[in-house]
Amino acid sequence: MPTVISGATGAGKTTALMQRYYQLVRGGARTDQVLVLTAGAAQTSLWRRGQKLEAHGPIEAHSFFGFVQRELNLFWAPVQEAVPALSTWVKPEFLNVEIAHHLMRGLVESSEQEFHNVIKASPQRVAIQIASNLSTVSAAAGLTPAEMARRLALADRQEKGRLYDLIHGMLEVYREQCLLAGILDYGLSLHLFTRVLLEHPHYLAHLRGRYQYLLVDDLDETVAAEQDFLAALAMQMDQVIYAFGTDGGHAGFMGADKASAYQRFVVGADVQELPGSYTCTPEAFAFGEALAGRIGSADRRQAPRQKFRDIVEEQISADLRGEMITQVVEKVAALVDRGVPAGEIAVITPHVDKALEVTARQLLTAHHIKMQNVSLSRRLVDEPYARAIITLAGLVHPHWKIPRDSAGSFSNAMQLLLKLDPVRASLLGDAVWRLGDLPDLDEAGLRRRIGFERSEAYEYLRNWLHDARRKEWGTDEFAQAVVAEVMAPLVGADLKPAQLHACQQLLISAHRFRQAMERFGDDAYGHEYIKMLTEGTVAAEPLEAYDPAKDAVTLATPFAYLSGRLTSQYQIWVDITSDGWYPSDVKELANPHVLSRRWEEGNRWTDSLNKKSRQANAARTVKALVRRCRGRLILAECGMNAWGMEQEGGLAEALGDLIREGAKQA
Amino acid sequence: MSIILRPDQQRVVEYRKGYMAVPAVPGAGKTTVLAYLAADLIAEGAPDPGRILIVTYTNSAVANFRSRIGDFLDARGYPRHQGYEVRTIHSLAMNIVRERPDALGWADTFTILDEARLNAILERLTLRWIGRNRAVWESLIKPGLKGPIRTRAEEQWEGRTKDLFRTLIQSFKSRRISPETALGLTRHLAEESALRWAADIYVEYQRELALEGAVDFGDLMLGAAQLLAMDNDLLGRLQERWTYIFEDEAQDSYRLQEQVLKLLAGPDGNLVRVGDANQAIMGTFTSAEPDLFRRFCREASVDTRPLTMAGRSSPDIIELANGLVSWTREHHPEARCRTALEDQSIEPVPPDAPFGNPQPAGYTIFAKTFETYDKELNEVARMAARSISRNPEKTVGVLMPTNAMAGTIVELLEQQGVKVRQLGGPTAPERQQTTLDMLSVMDFLAVPHEPARLLKALGNLMHLPTVADAPFAAFLAQCRPEELFFPLDGSKPFETLFGACPECRGDIALHDALEKLRTWLPQAIIPADELVILLAGDMELKGEELTIVHHLSLRARRLLQENPAFGLPDATASLAGELQAMGRFSDSVYDRKGFKPLPGVVYVATCHSAKGLEWDTVYVTALTRAEYPSMAGDKVRSEHWFLPDDVVNPEALAQAELAEVLGEDPGTDPVSRAKFELISERLRLLYVAVTRAKENLVLSCHLEDRWRKPGHPTLAYTQMKGIIDHRQRAGRA
CATH class of the missing domain: 1.10.486 (PCRA; domain 4)
Structure with missing residues (x-):
């Protein structure tokens, strides 16, 4: 009988599961006989560090998708046998999410009019919903595109039925193209794994030969397809241990099905409950429960049974958002002055916009306090050195028609590559823009103004560009050449690690793109990649991953905070009147609830269901957040949102009764 | 905070349920009365387990309501913010849509187009459309125009075409007509039909917005109305949340807004609408329909409790305003304008009321006719400056017909070293x-x-x-x-x-x-x-x-x-x-905390933006027939000099065509009807302007306009001047 280690956030489930792992290995099991499945890369890396073991073989810890990819690589031949379209390719290529979006966008644009008769969303957003939310989530639920489209059409208003047919058709075309190119996105990978490999007569037996023990962390975050796999594999294992978070399921919008996991694996299992939480006080635990209860309550006028006056240290209330941000930062500074380490303070908000991020960072820096943003999302096209590469690409290949409405990109490129001050860079950039090329400095009368020292660097760049025009480049080759032959000699040691990192990302991203496009037999990949970059779809990863040990204030959305399993002594919940605290999983095209296994086809998605789902998301989130707070909360609200509209409600209503003195009793 | 209510106010605050209309004369204290009523209901627990929703027009009105209700609740020992919400209509629509953007097919990150972007998109689409359809577009211009005059006509027609498209697109939306339906309804119309052109633009315009994931305010209201109409669950839930709906400035409502509020209230629910049909002045440039509130007041199931007393203005100013009403209704030479103003008289408050009507010494209303426009503005600026310097504790407002004229007088006042603030025009520097x-x-x-x-x-x-x-x-x-x-x-x-x-x-x-x-x-x-x-x-x-x-x-x-x-x-x-x-x-x-004129500053505003405000002394200027048309023969802005008589007001014709294709009664002679509606609205505008004054009022006009062309005083001015001159003579006798 499988064992389930069950508990709330911070109860110590992962620790308990790891202890079981060590017991198995110390008891004689080889590490490669124990398959550990986790919720994602960050959790996997915790397992793979393999501390507390004196010696060991490979540690078989994977995210489910990571495992799927590896297995498809290993067992490509039987997959090819079953899917002749794949026969051309020696091994699969895995499509990253950006390229998937880009390909889908091309298909969406050809049917733009049909979409925009019914919905209001940019083609990019539509492409993301189809390629990610719909394709991925339906595959995770084990649905084919046809099944997905049918369910959604029946659950929604009639006018969208036609759209779902269209989406079905697009996904079929997209998948067919991917198969012919031997390129697999998440959806296709899952489909091939679950419907081809798992159904191969010898595969499961082979797995039984490899593994004897199965450990699964974060069972509450598993998708249906993974649950099917677990159910099939578990039957073959000597021992199976699951860790199940009673208050988890935060990745529901990506198909995580906690209720199904509970039904299939917890009911009837040997359940070991871990009580309480190591990461919060008993009062906070009770507060989390009470607050979650209030959120879902039909009648908030019922007086709460208990008041929680100590859990909330302070309530910040401001008219304007800017004032709220300033007061939040002042509070952080006051806490640090009191001796609270910066790393023990988290600022949590539904949306991390630039106003909040940059203002907070600026004000905190003035107090000599560091901040790290867990929810950082930047586009590669915003990184200055990446832009410089794009600008040079445009100069070398004018026929790529890279957008350049002003001299700005040229000025910035001159500033960075020639280490020119911004004014001289602007002067030169303007000349480049007008000419469409780097001018002769003497003919343009600019040598003296630029200065003789930088003139040499300019001549070098100019000659390099003229030479570069003699060949047709792929973007990755070009980027590589720019880094090696332009940036290295001209910028040298002044190229900071973060900037070099951005260039490397561009290189890697361009290389992946080329590899993918070559599979499609497309030789227009040069400017096509630049187009993808300049559409803003490629994300920039930060140089330094978030480090929970760093003594810096954490800025995060609730989801990022919880996914990172962070804990803090103080949490500052910002913008509590915003409806962002009641997030909806449901988009204009994608509804993960309708795609879940438990949804009955033919049912309609109603307001009541929608409201319950938003309340459930809010309740689950606040409960989990509170359980990761070892000290107290600070709540911040403002009366007017960033667009000038009044902002009332949100969490403030549910919170108010719990912590406010003298509330009117029903 | 306790107040003593007048008898008419008392009747209103006795309301407890159902549909109630409160036609309120200017200065009746409707914000105070509504706030008092709200506080009473909350104290009694009447809205529980829901709350009262108050819908008003501007952010500063929202602030005013919050402040007054808060004070009344405080005085009753209740938390200031409990039991109610105050929203502008757009903010309410936004709230409703954000409950279920997915059901409408909107991205949850949708943005609202502001004026500048809306205009830029419309301009681009209009020019593109004109480029493709130049021949038919030009064919509407008067044939005889040539040379520079023809060029000027085409330039103006370009701008007016864009405005026409904008208005007609909003009309389509307020009648819930989709772009495809609009196309279908208009294909059979003549090539020269502006309605047909507008349907083409509508398709492209909505497509552009959809591509950006953007909506305009018309879409926002339409979206809210559609959601409430198609989703009974959502409607039920919101009805439980808002168990009372109060609407202020109901005379400026338009049909989608009224539909939304009636849906929220439900046929058996609680809806209080406060307004003054005589202050309906937004119709010619928004989708507001003044008749909506009038019809509401007359519905059988609606309990109408008017507020007829006002303590804002002196008895003389009240008499003048009432005189304008009775002259319009009984003697206006254009019979079709006699319904411009409702038959309602303002009554001064009872003598024993705690805050009585102002009682200035003597008759302090004047009417002055100037030879030229420049002389009028110069003299008004001088008088306003003198008023401020002699009575620095009093407030002064100067009301002009247009923002451009307001700008001129602002400069004149600044030259005299007076502190000036312009309202409603471009944002203050x-x-x-x-x-x-x-x-x-x-x-x-x-x-x-x-x-x-x-x-x-x-x-x-x-x-x-x-x-x-x-x-x-x-x-x-x-x-x-x-x-x-x-x-x-x-x-x-x-x-x-x-x-x-x-x-x-x-x-x-x-x-x-x-x-x-x-x-x-x-x-x-x-x-x-x-x-x-x-x-x-x-x-x-x-x-x-x-x-x-x-x-x-x-x-x-x-x-x-x-x-x-x-x-x-x-x-x-x-x-x-x-x-x-x-x-x-x-x-x-x-303005989020509300707005109140301060002493020592001259406020210059258009009559439109003066709505809801009051000053001790008010100058109402440029009361000419050019700005306040009086008769069928007067020129109006919606009639274009460069178009022949039969198409001189393309918007009126297009609106009539729209009514016809929808099976509604298009009426006869839409161009004349549009003109009389405009004349009627200008009469109401004048009524609003006059009733801004508390103690002193100066009406003025000029006989030669700024282009040196002869002009005439508007008929209403002549009429009011007659009353004023008579009273002044009686005062001297």
Whole structure:
């Protein structure tokens, strides 16, 4: 009988599961006989560090998708046998999410009019919903595109039925193209794994030969397809241990099905409950429960049974958002002055916009306090050195028609590559823009103004560009050449690690793109990649991953905070009147609830269901957040949102009764 | 806070359930009465387990309500913010839509187009459409026009065509007609039909918006109405949340708004609508329909409890306003205008009321006719200035027909050294200053080698009224900024300036500004939205200014999302085009706590933007037939001089066609009807203007306009002048 280690956030489930792992290995099991499945890369890396073991073989810890990819690589031949379209390719290529979006966008644009008769969303957003939310989530639920489209059409208003047919058709075309190119996105990978490999007569037996023990962390975050796999594999294992978070399921919008996991694996299992939480006080635990209860309550006028006056240290209330941000930062500074380490303070908000991020960072820096943003999302096209590469690409290949409405990109490129001050860079950039090329400095009368020292660097760049025009480049080759032959000699040691990192990302991203496009037999990949970059779809990863040990204030959305399993002594919940605290999983095209296994086809998605789902998301989130707070909360609200509209409600209503003195009793 | 209610107010606050209409004369204290009623209901627990929803027109009205209700609740021992919500209608629509954007097929990140962007899109689409359909478009212009006159006609027709499309698109939306339906309904119409043209544009316009994931305010209201109509669950839930609906300024409601509020209230629910049909002045440039509130007041199931007493104005001013009403209803020479004003008289409050009507000494209403427009404005400015200087504790308002004329009088007043504030027109310069400062700095950082940009940025950072007069201006205008900021010869920055302008060396503000610019220059390669916030931090902006800059950053982010390749010059140029929208945002921020005229300042406003306000002394100017048409033969703006008589008002014709294709009664002679509706609305505008005054009122007009053409006083002025002259003579006798 499988064992389930069950508990709330911070109860110590992962620790308990790891202890079981060590017991198995110390008891004689080889590490490669124990398959550990986790919720994602960050959790996997915790397992793979393999501390507390004196010696060991490979540690078989994977995210489910990571495992799927590896297995498809290993067992490509039987997959090819079953899917002749794949026969051309020696091994699969895995499509990253950006390229998937880009390909889908091309298909969406050809049917733009049909979409925009019914919905209001940019083609990019539509492409993301189809390629990610719909394709991925339906595959995770084990649905084919046809099944997905049918369910959604029946659950929604009639006018969208036609759209779902269209989406079905697009996904079929997209998948067919991917198969012919031997390129697999998440959806296709899952489909091939679950419907081809798992159904191969010898595969499961082979797995039984490899593994004897199965450990699964974060069972509450598993998708249906993974649950099917677990159910099939578990039957073959000597021992199976699951860790199940009673208050988890935060990745529901990506198909995580906690209720199904509970039904299939917890009911009837040997359940070991871990009580309480190591990461919060008993009062906070009770507060989390009470607050979650209030959120879902039909009648908030019922007086709460208990008041929680100590859990909330302070309530910040401001008219304007800017004032709220300033007061939040002042509070952080006051806490640090009191001796609270910066790393023990988290600022949590539904949306991390630039106003909040940059203002907070600026004000905190003035107090000599560091901040790290867990929810950082930047586009590669915003990184200055990446832009410089794009600008040079445009100069070398004018026929790529890279957008350049002003001299700005040229000025910035001159500033960075020639280490020119911004004014001289602007002067030169303007000349480049007008000419469409780097001018002769003497003919343009600019040598003296630029200065003789930088003139040499300019001549070098100019000659390099003229030479570069003699060949047709792929973007990755070009980027590589720019880094090696332009940036290295001209910028040298002044190229900071973060900037070099951005260039490397561009290189890697361009290389992946080329590899993918070559599979499609497309030789227009040069400017096509630049187009993808300049559409803003490629994300920039930060140089330094978030480090929970760093003594810096954490800025995060609730989801990022919880996914990172962070804990803090103080949490500052910002913008509590915003409806962002009641997030909806449901988009204009994608509804993960309708795609879940438990949804009955033919049912309609109603307001009541929608409201319950938003309340459930809010309740689950606040409960989990509170359980990761070892000290107290600070709540911040403002009366007017960033667009000038009044902002009332949100969490403030549910919170108010719990912590406010003298509330009117029903 | 306790007040003594008058009998008419008492009747209103006795309301407890059902549908109630409260037609209220100007100055009746309807905000106070509604707030009192709300507090009473909350104290009794009547809305429980829901709350009262109060819908009003402007952010400052929202603030006023919150403040009054809060005071009344406080006085009753209840928390100030409990039991009610106050929203503008747009904010309410936004709330409703955000419950279920997915059901409408909207991205949950949808944005609302502001005026500037809406106009830019419409202009582009209109010009494109004209380019494709030039022949038929031109064919409407009078055939005889040639040369420069013809050119001017085409230019004006271009602009009017865009406005026409805008109005008709809103009409389609307010009748819930989709673009496809609009196309289907209009295909059979003649090629020259403006309605048919508008349907074409509607399709393209909605497509553009959909591509951006954007909506306009018409879509917002339509979306809210559609959601409530198609989703009974949602409707039920919102009905449980808002168990009472109060609507203020109901005379400015339009059909979608009324539909939304009636849906929310439900047929058996609680709906209180307060308004004054005689103050319905928004119809000719919004979708407001004054008849809606009138019809509501007459519905059998609606309990009508008027507020007929007003303590704002002196008995003489009340008498004049009532005189305008009775003359219009009984004697207006155009019979079709006699229903412009409802038969309601303002009554002064009882003599024993705690705050009685003002009782100025003598008859303080005047009517003055001037020979020329210039003389009128000059004299009115002089009188207003004198009024302020003689009575600095009193408030003064000058009401003009248009923003352009308001601007002229603002200049005249400023020349006299008077403190002036213009309402409703372009945002006051001081409120735009933060945005302008930021844009000028960004403009410089975008192209720093251009000296003119440097000068402008410095002028803004140092708050110099005219940077050209500064001692450093001459040098900087000709300088090489690279040598100023980053000299290559090893000298310190700015030495080239101080060498040429030694007295500048001691100017700390100049140093500070130059140093800031020098620090910012290398940072200008970061995305524009981040840069803006960084600059705001360094400038140590706080409060409203910081909020305005945060908003600018949001707009910059949106631009960068739509145009990822945008650099700082592109972003700055685009943001400069959104200045008007930034101004509106600034106004909403500065006015969020409510607005009340202050003594010692002359407020200049159009009559439209004076609605809801009051001053001790009011000047109502330019009361000519050009601005306030009186008769069928008078010219009106919606009739275009360059079009033949049968199509002279293309909007009226198109609206009549729309009614016809929808099976409604198009009426006869839509052009005349439109003219009489306009005349009627101008009469109401005059009524609003007159009733802004508490103690003193001066009406004026001119006999020769600013283009030296002869003009005539509007008939209503002549009529009121008769009353005024008679009273003044009686006073002297």
